[in-house]
Amino acid sequence: MRRPANYNTKQREAILDYIISLDGAHVTAGQIVKHFSNMPIPIGRTTIYRHLDKLMETGKLRRYTTDGVSGVCYQYIGDEVGCYTHFHLKCEDCGELIHMECNMLGRLEGHILKEHSFQINALKTVLYGQCSACSEKE
Amino acid sequence: MRRPANYNTKQREAILDYIISLDGAHVTAGQIVKHFSNMPIPIGRTTIYRHLDKLMETGKLRRYTTDGVSGVCYQYIGDEVGCYTHFHLKCEDCGELIHMECNMLGRLEGHILKEHSFQINALKTVLYGQCSACSEKE
């Protein structure tokens, strides 16, 4: 039974504050590491990576792969309720994150669990593609 | 003026044959390296990476980053048009990447396009979760 306590440490708070201050912008782990290495109270690589993982697992952070960017990008999505029950669509062109609530997804989860014996984790899953605004631009 | 000659070497042919034999499935550079390291006539990392780059430039291969998969994925596209019909499931416990071919996915894509005006990119999308083997272990 893994039940991390999530102690309230200075580092944890500082990292979360920083990501929130970016106001939804994407940031790589490397950028965060660099940011905190120049601070009066520096924070180590390891700590940053571990907190990013934890914040992902609690749904506060979303993680993306971006073509041409070395390393993975993170984005703060906050405490919005319901992120456990819906999926996310990410436009690869404009970067827009769309929260998609739809019972089609419940059926998808059910189908994959029943027919493919696989339990989807909606918190970590992001569907990539192109939004309507960007497809119209073409 | 760089104008590579693209000599017909055994290695070049072997790599292309292998990727074609995957029939549109996605494969990482690491998987290809591993595949050829166990062959009677092994092929080195360097050669494989360089051929992948070349095949990309000639348009035979598509390269894309896949969320959560370590390393970049490649796919043979040749003259073909389709082959967008399968998704990937990645087990968060054992790391296994499962290729899932299922017409449920076609319906999902159609639904999201029609009702949510979003065109899914199946090449990049990975559904996270837990596979049956790992859920049984618990």
Added chain:
DNA sequence: TTGCGTGCAAAGGTTTTGCATGGCA
């Protein structure tokens, strides 16, 4: 013969792990 192809070794960058120490509850 010429110049690209090959592959070992080593470097570069990102992420993870081991382990001793520090700090919250």
Added chain:
DNA sequence: TGCCATGCAAAACCTTTGCACGCAA
């Protein structure tokens, strides 16, 4: 006090580069 958090160092990974040798044209 009991864990968890922290962070250094080192390892594990993926990918690229340098360089000497091999081989197709």
